[in-house]
Amino acid sequence: MPLKKSKSFHCSVCGRTFCLKARLKVHMVIHSGEKPFACTxxxxxxxxxxxxxxxxxxxxxxxxxxxxxxxxxxxxxxxxEQHSLIHKGIKPFKCTVCGNAYTDQxxxxxxxxxxxxxxxxSCHHCNKNFVLRQHLMSHIxxxxxxxxxxxxxxxxxxTQPSTLKQHMLIHTGxxxxxxxxxxxxxxxxxQLQRHMYTHTGExxxxxxxxxxxxxxxxxxxxxxxxxxxxx
Numbered sequence: 274m275p276l277k278k279s280k281s282f283h284c285s286v287c288g289r290t291f292c293l294k295a296r297l298k299v300h301m302v303i304h305s306g307e308k309p310f311a312c313t314x315x316x317x318x319x320x321x322x323x324x325x326x327x328x329x330x331x332x333x334x335x336x337x338x339x340x341x342x343x344x345x346x347x348x349x350x351x352x353x354e355q356h357s358l359i360h361k362g363i364k365p366f367k368c369t370v371c372g373n374a375y376t377d378q379x380x381x382x383x384x385x386x387x388x389x390x391x392x393x394x395s396c397h398h399c400n401k402n403f404v405l406r407q408h409l410m411s412h413i414x415x416x417x418x419x420x421x422x423x424x425x426x427x428x429x430x431x432t433q434p435s436t437l438k439q440h441m442l443i444h445t446g447x448x449x450x451x452x453x454x455x456x457x458x459x460x461x462x463x464q465l466q467r468h469m470y471t472h473t474g475e476x477x478x479x480x481x482x483x484x485x486x487x488x489x490x491x492x493x494x495x496x497x498x499x500x501x502x503x504x
Contacts (some may be wrong), residue, residue, distance in 0.1 A: 412437075 281290045282297040286304045291297040299331070302309065308318035312324040314332040319325040327349055330336065335442040336346035342360045347353040355377045358364070364374035365420055366381040370388045381404060386392065390497045392402035394409040398416040403409040406456035414421070420430035422437040422504045431437045439461070442449075448458035450465040454472045459465045467489060470476070478493040482500050487493045 275292070281292060281300050284297060284300060285305075286301075289300065290452065291300065301326050302320045306320075308320050309317045310322050312318070312325060312328060315328070317328060319328065330348045335342075336348055336446050338347045338350050340353060340356055340360075341347070342357070344371045345356065346355060358376040366375045366378050368374070368381060368384055368388070370385075373384060375384065386404040392404050394403045394406050395401070396403070396409060396412055396416075401412065403412065409434070412483075414432045421434050422428070422434050424437060424440055424444075426441075429440060431440065442460045448460055450459045450462050451457070452459075452465060452468055452472075454469075459468065459469065470488035476488050478488070478490050478501075479486040480493060480496055487496065
């Protein structure tokens, strides 16, 4: 007895085929622009139930897909699979300009901005442009003067999380930057750089009046008072 040929249902717009008419019906919503699935927490709507389900995790904070290598969790299986490439050392997305490779297409796309010079994210306060959205978001805080990042130890507040992180080194006492000549340690990199002038003899800070030079900017600043007192 010959096998019954399975029926297929074709999308008249893009040509995709489906084994069930119900699946074709769900697919057609993409082309119609209809968004029947509404989020109960915000005003966003979606054309697929699966997309709504994924979106809902932004409200619940749920990240059900766990990386068994490092323990990080993710909202979707696709993002987890992309993340897993990091542990495998696989970087399939390669820059055609410089050869740098990335685990996902999004990272490659962001990287390409540095070659093209494109800065698609613009500040509406000062019209300064940025390559990445997160750089723009960090910049906007400057205009608001809002200091959202507070040190739990002393109460000082900062506009940038990176500035708070740098400030916290004062409290932890960690001196990660060590002089290779005398082994003296410093909290910040710029402190080590200034210290190195004492070994190299370099004096990069020059007085524009008498052309005397100094190893430290603070020493130059004190020196300038001499000229002010003479005037």
